[in-house]
Amino acid sequence: MTTIKDIAKAAGVSVTTVSxxxxxxxxxxxxxxxxxxxxxxxxxxxxxxxxRSLVMNKSKTIGLLVSGMxxxxxxxxxxxxxxxxxxxxxxxxxYDVILFNTNSTKQREKTYSxxxxxxxxxxxxxxxxxxDDPYLTEVxxxxxxxxxxxxxxxxxxxxxxxxxxxxxxxKAVQHLLELxxxxxxxxxxxxYAFVSKQRLQGFYEAMAEANVPIExxxxxxxxxxxxxxxxxxxELFEKHKNITAIFCASDLMALxxxxxxxxxxxxxxxxxxxxxxxxxxxxxxxxxxLTTIAQNKFQMGYEAASMLIDMLEGNExxxxxxxTQLIVRESTAPVKKG
Amino acid sequence: MTTIKDIAKAAGVSVTTVSxxxxxxxxxxxxxxxxxxxxxxxxxxxxxxxxRSLVMNKSKTIGLLVSGMxxxxxxxxxxxxxxxxxxxxxxxxxYDVILFNTNSTKQREKTYSxxxxxxxxxxxxxxxxxxDDPYLTEVxxxxxxxxxxxxxxxxxxxxxxxxxxxxxxxKAVQHLLELxxxxxxxxxxxxYAFVSKQRLQGFYEAMAEANVPIExxxxxxxxxxxxxxxxxxxELFEKHKNITAIFCASDLMALxxxxxxxxxxxxxxxxxxxxxxxxxxxxxxxxxxLTTIAQNKFQMGYEAASMLIDMLEGNExxxxxxxTQLIVRESTAPVKKG
DNA sequence: ATGAAAGCGCTAACAG
DNA sequence: CTGTTAGCGCTTTCAT
Numbered sequence: 001m002t003t004i005k006d007i008a009k010a011a012g013v014s015v016t017t018v019s020x021x022x023x024x025x026x027x028x029x030x031x032x033x034x035x036x037x038x039x040x041x042x043x044x045x046x047x048x049x050x051x052r053s054l055v056m057n058k059s060k061t062i063g064l065l066v067s068g069m070x071x072x073x074x075x076x077x078x079x080x081x082x083x084x085x086x087x088x089x090x091x092x093x094x095y096d097v098i099l100f101n102t103n104s105t106k107q108r109e110k111t112y113s114x115x116x117x118x119x120x121x122x123x124x125x126x127x128x129x130x131x132d133d134p135y136l137t138e139v140x141x142x143x144x145x146x147x148x149x150x151x152x153x154x155x156x157x158x159x160x161x162x163x164x165x166x167x168x169x170x171k172a173v174q175h176l177l178e179l180x181x182x183x184x185x186x187x188x189x190x191x192y193a194f195v196s197k198q199r200l201q202g203f204y205e206a207m208a209e210a211n212v213p214i215e216x217x218x219x220x221x222x223x224x225x226x227x228x229x230x231x232x233x234x235e236l237f238e239k240h241k242n243i244t245a246i247f248c249a250s251d252l253m254a255l256x257x258x259x260x261x262x263x264x265x266x267x268x269x270x271x272x273x274x275x276x277x278x279x280x281x282x283x284x285x286x287x288x289x290l291t292t293i294a295q296n297k298f299q300m301g302y303e304a305a306s307m308l309i310d311m312l313e314g315n316e317x318x319x320x321x322x323x324t325q326l327i328v329r330e331s332t333a334p335v336k337k338g
Numbered sequence: 339m340t341t342i343k344d345i346a347k348a349a350g351v352s353v354t355t356v357s358x359x360x361x362x363x364x365x366x367x368x369x370x371x372x373x374x375x376x377x378x379x380x381x382x383x384x385x386x387x388x389x390r391s392l393v394m395n396k397s398k399t400i401g402l403l404v405s406g407m408x409x410x411x412x413x414x415x416x417x418x419x420x421x422x423x424x425x426x427x428x429x430x431x432x433y434d435v436i437l438f439n440t441n442s443t444k445q446r447e448k449t450y451s452x453x454x455x456x457x458x459x460x461x462x463x464x465x466x467x468x469x470d471d472p473y474l475t476e477v478x479x480x481x482x483x484x485x486x487x488x489x490x491x492x493x494x495x496x497x498x499x500x501x502x503x504x505x506x507x508x509k510a511v512q513h514l515l516e517l518x519x520x521x522x523x524x525x526x527x528x529x530y531a532f533v534s535k536q537r538l539q540g541f542y543e544a545m546a547e548a549n550v551p552i553e554x555x556x557x558x559x560x561x562x563x564x565x566x567x568x569x570x571x572x573e574l575f576e577k578h579k580n581i582t583a584i585f586c587a588s589d590l591m592a593l594x595x596x597x598x599x600x601x602x603x604x605x606x607x608x609x610x611x612x613x614x615x616x617x618x619x620x621x622x623x624x625x626x627x628l629t630t631i632a633q634n635k636f637q638m639g640y641e642a643a644s645m646l647i648d649m650l651e652g653n654e655x656x657x658x659x660x661x662t663q664l665i666v667r668e669s670t671a672p673v674k675k676g
Numbered sequence: 677a678t679g680a681a682a683g684c685g686c687t688a689a690c691a692g
Numbered sequence: 693c694t695g696t697t698a699g700c701g702c703t704t705t706c707a708t
Binding site: 341342343353354357358361385386388389390391392393394 | 700701702703704
């Protein structure tokens with residue numbers, strides 16, 4: 001493997017000159033530069049980024065810490081859309097992405113900052129972390145620039161990108177209200193997700209503003225899982241026959257809810273309206289097609305990457321809040337009269 | 339940032355001893371080892387993998403070179419399933435994955451081996467490469483251990499994992515034949531995919547064995563794209579009214595074909611049977627649900643990673659061929675009589 | 677059982 | 693414009 005030393009020898013100059021020529025410094029004569037360039041090409045030289053990173057103390061590498069890269073997550077490809085966005089932006093820079101694994105027990109033996117420091121990543125993007133994840137406190141304490149997805153924590157070196165979950169949920173519930181529904185349930189995620197708290201708040205706000213009473217027992221947690229949501233929905237609708245609509249904090253859970261409803265002999269949307277959240281790929285393909293609140297996951301990743309690179313270039317950590325959009329399909333309808 | 343030098347100073351020993359103690363060498367007294375370990379913990383030490391990699395000349399990093407990490411690929415999440423499999427295996431090792439980008443023009447300025455050598459990856463997994471990709475010839479020429487997905491190239495340092503595409507395609511066509519179809523078309527991918535060639539061969543073999551004549555004009559290329567397949571299918575079925583079944587080289591194309599068929603007022607499967615390939619997530623959700631040949635994409639990634647790590651540990655490059663499975667759903671039916 | 681010294685490939689003062 | 697020198701953090705002979 002060719003090194004700058006080899007080039008220096010071949011060109012009859014010092015390694016310093018080679019280094020400077022290759023890195024485009026101005027204080028090298030055109031003649032020697034050309035000579036060095038030619039030899040480098042001829043010798044098929046590739047710089048060793050490890051060596052460079054070591055001395056420069058930055059690796060031009062960002063870490064991508066995702067918890068949702070599992071088999072079960074393939075269905076709602078939230079994680080992948082975000083990753084694609086990240087990848088898309090990073091591809092335009094001279095950074096590379098290193099994939100960190102958080103779902104494995106092995107990796108869990110390492111702390112967040114160990115993970116980052118060992119590989120000397122310049123910055124990190126975190127995605128899919130629960131609010132009680134020990135990594136989270138570390139993120140704040142560590143001094144590694146970091147962008148969080150859907151986690152509202154900010155400091156001078158940590159920013160985040162999210163969507164307006166409160167308003168998004170509100171729009172969903174308002175849609176149900178406008179259809180005349182008054183007996184509205186909610187299938188939330190779990191207590192360890194910021195978005196769950198926010199979407200719950202949106203639910204409350206919409207209901208309060210419309211002066212519709214809230215039944216606490218009608219708010220249940222489906223853990224963002226299709227199966228869990230199905231089970232909880234079955235219990236819920238079996239017990240409370242008067243519910244006419246349900247707002248689900250994710251499309252995947254909405255799918256589970258619809259399954260339960262079918263089991264119970266209830267039709268969607270004729271008997272019960274169901275609205276989801278996310279607008280996953282499946283939403284438009286299932287039958288009935290899912291009415292939902294769409295969030296642009298690709299853009300979330302893209303913005304996160306953009307912000308991180310910005311920070312690495314010396315700019316401040318920011319907060320980016322993306323807009324959501326109500327997409328009306330077939331799973332919601334006006335409430336039945338009588 | 340703590341270094342072994344700091345630890346050495348604090349422990350009153352040399353860096354050599356620290357290095358040996360930390361790496362579990364036997365020639366360190368239990369007493370000093372314990373002391374060093376304690377100090378390391380206390381100082382919150384993390385090894386610098388860059389420095390280690392530099393001197394050891396291996397980075398414990400594998401490159402993942404995927405071409406399908408694009409917005410449009412989200413629909414058929416083949417790429418992601420493979421990635422998840424890779425990730426799953428790698429998580430159990432002490433390797434990390436670095437994501438290389440091939441879709442960007444920027445990265446394309448670098449050759450394959452430049453990409454790999456710069457980051458000093460120990461090995462690479464390639465996925466989604468076309469047969470005419472210049473990277474491919476480089477793979478063979480370069481001396482970096484490499485595992486290809488769905489590309490049958492082998493040497494002492496390059497292995498591959500694939501599925502039995504010939505047999506898979508054969509099973510698909512045989513399924514149609516068993517349903518009584520004799521006028522069978524094929525929507526293939528493009529000429530730059532190995533799998534296309536193989537699936538075409540499977541098509542030929544099945545037809546030949548059943549003594550059913552092949553109409554060359556009934557074999558068209560949909561470029562693995564839903565839209566393209568739709569357009570080509572529209573032309574095809576408009577022109578040839580007697581086709582009763584079509585084998586598509588991917589589910590996504592099957593979806594496009596079904597759209598075209600609907601446009602033409604043809605019912606699936608009553609008028610035309612459609613069988614896909616891949617078993618993507620959508621296959622079971624669309625209506626009619628897609629009959630298809632399933633391949634285990636997760637396992638492909640998993641096996642690829644496993645093989646690569648094996649190779650890095652000194653074992654030989656191999657070939658792994660996974661089985662496919664016919665999944666009968668609703669898009670195929672017996673041929674209409676008369 | 678431990679340490680001194682060399683070196684992985686590169687960059688960066690500093691000096692000329 | 694170019695070279696000398698030092699050093700990034702680590703591993704590894706080779707002595708002792």
